[in-house]
Amino acid sequence: MTANEAILLLSGGLDSATVAGLLRRDGRVLHALSFDYGQRHQNELDYARAVAQTMGVASHRILKIDLGGLGGSALTDAALAVPETGVGEGIPITYVPARNTVFLSYALALAEVLGVTDIYVGVNSQDYSGYPDCRPAFIDAFNHLAAVATKLGVEGAAPQIHAPLQQLRKAGIIRAGLDVGVDYSLTRSCYQLDSAGRSCGRCDACRLRLAAFAELGIADPAPYR
């Protein structure tokens, strides 16, 4: 264990790729953690692998977990349609129940196993407009939990969740990532990615991503169908 090591939740999307880029710039030794959770856009894991490789991570674990088996989200239940009519108010049907709580719980387990106390996630202000488990209050509550839930915490070195993008919107995230050499052609954000890795351009995640690149006056290097 060294203080230079860090655990990163890596999804294949642009947020976590940006966090990886920032940590690489800082010379951190990264342990990436991804989840095969029954998501319909399962090939997002191919992009998580590609990002992990270009970032030179020290390890990359992909855990197969049974979250889809619980149902209740358009992202894990093929019977529920992904909305294509634009980003609305309230908590969307694409919310996967307690997903970030589950993901961070595994990160906490990995922190215990590796003796690494810094855990990074890519949640940001545009996510938490819709999903409860992306908001600052959630990260704060999880940090409090981490201090009492772990052997590390009991021994005085509690794991800490860091969300360095929390105050940023998508355009700011992309700008920060470009500054540290993140290759966004390796990332995907679409909830309905096709088997060739092309995005739909119509789901909420695509809309947010395309609007951000447009705001920056840059073409999104990822392919659309």
Next chain:
Amino acid sequence: MTANEAILLLSGGLDSATVAGLLRRDGRVLHALSFDYGQRHQNELDYARAVAQTMGVASHRILKIDLGGLGGSALTDAALAVPETGVGEGIPITYVPARNTVFLSYALALAEVLGVTDIYVGVNSQDYSGYPDCRPAFIDAFNHLAAVATKLGVEGAAPQIHAPLQQLRKAGIIRAGLDVGVDYSLTRSCYQLDSAGRSCGRCDACRLRLAAFAELGIADPAPYR
């Protein structure tokens, strides 16, 4: 959704069977949740199924999750020996990193999917002498997290974790369970259960269980090898 429904983490051990018995007495409709997490004593799930059946639960989900893949515990890593020399000080090697945090995260996800806000766990004072994620401070922190992490919480009906055995020792738990008709011959506590379902009698879990039955002057109805 009705307020009469409840989610229960069910392990096949005597604590969660006791909670199931108390909830059955109260006429609650139970949704049991168990985990196949790479535990070496995997046939404990057969006992979880037996308890679920006798308790007449409305549903029983067994989620296969990849916790053993992270390593670091004698309960999931065959390379680490289960101690047999008696219950010691500190956090034992049988501690599975962040196990209860992971389990309760899934319970939170199920709460969201079912719209059920009461979640019951069998943690108790003898567990939390050794494991950080069984202590009252952990349950309190998780309840705070549940309020901010979920759609239910945001909408004003936060899921609540209940640990009705928290103040009890094993003998008190067994006495409470016998009062409500729990059949402890269907439960197992051993970390090294053999394929015939016989307990070792020497691991910490067996020692605590046998001492509790002895304290009550009752023979443990479960078989030992």
